[in-house]
Amino acid sequence: MTSLPDVEFVVRSIAQTAVDNEKYFGDLDSVVGDGDFGYSLARGFEIVLADWDGYDRTEIATFLQKVAMAITGRIGGTSGPIWGTAFLRAASVAKGKDDLTGDDVVAMLRASIEGIKARGNADVGDKTLLDALVPATDAIEAGVAAGQTPVEIVAVAATTARQAADATTPMIAKRGRASYTGERSIGSPDAGAVAVAVILEALASSWREKEEAK
Template sequence: MTSLADVEFVVRTIAQTAVDNEKYFGDLDAVVGDGDLGYSLARGFEIVLSDWDSYDRTDISTFLSKVAIAITSRIGGTSGPIWGTAFLRAAAVVRDKTDITGNDVVAMLRAAIAGIMARGNAELGDKTLLDVLAPVADTIEAELVGESGASEIVAASAQTARAAADATTPMIARRGRAAYTGERSIGSPDAGAVAVAVIVEALAANWDQRDRTS
């Protein structure tokens, strides 16, 4: 069972990782994209961190919805709608819940993926963050069937995320600014996919040290 405190840890880790890796994500995006991914994510998630204590924590869904609104209002370009949609769709799956199960987490990821696909008119294989999110959801689901513990699940997810991000390198980008470069996008990993991998790796690295009382 995952508590609100665990969800807070995940969101705070996402936000802090986005801020800490602003230059790295931007440099990756500049290879074949417009280079604004790092800046956009950092500006949006800075607001999440600065307004952290003000978010309504009545339940997990309400908390995630408030974060989604903050992200959408501050992140520029396509990143705001994409990340905001992901949080909103995930929130809708766990309405009124203060604790969630592993199966809820999988359902939240699946809902986020569906939302991103609809909002970005993207599919798996288009060389986007979806190509990491979907394998991570599959990994969590498989680990749950195997009755792995939370730490094992997060660690396995990090390995999957990194491998999936690396696997975007030979793909041709079909969505976003990188799509305009055609075959020039081959040979560089998708920046959004790498960003998701870095975030999941940060979650795995710090999972056992999270504060379950906050």
């Protein structure tokens, strides 16, 4: 079972990783995009971290809604609505739950994915963060079904996301600002997909350390 402290741990890891990798994500985006992805993501999650102690923690869903509102209100461009929608959709699945099962977590991720697809008018194969997030979610679902531990599940999800992000390199971008560059988008990985991989890798590492410290 996953409790509110676990959810807080995951969200804080996502936020810190986004802030720490501002330049890296921006450099990736500047190859075919406008280079503001790393900056936008970092500014949004900086607010999340700055306001961390003030968020309503009445229940998991309320906490995630507050985070979503902070992201949507602060992150510029298309990233704000997309990442904000992901957190809002996850919150809707968690509503009324004090603890989350593995199946709940998978359902939250699936809801986030559908929200991103709708908001960004994108799907797998369009060279977006979905190309890493969907395979990673598939891996998480398989891990839950197999009875793996959270540490094992997140580790496999991180490996899957990294492989999937690398696999976006030969793709032509069909959505987002990178799509305007056509064939120039071939030869570099999608910044959003790489961000998903980096975030999951950081989470896998910190989650393992958390468990070993018990």
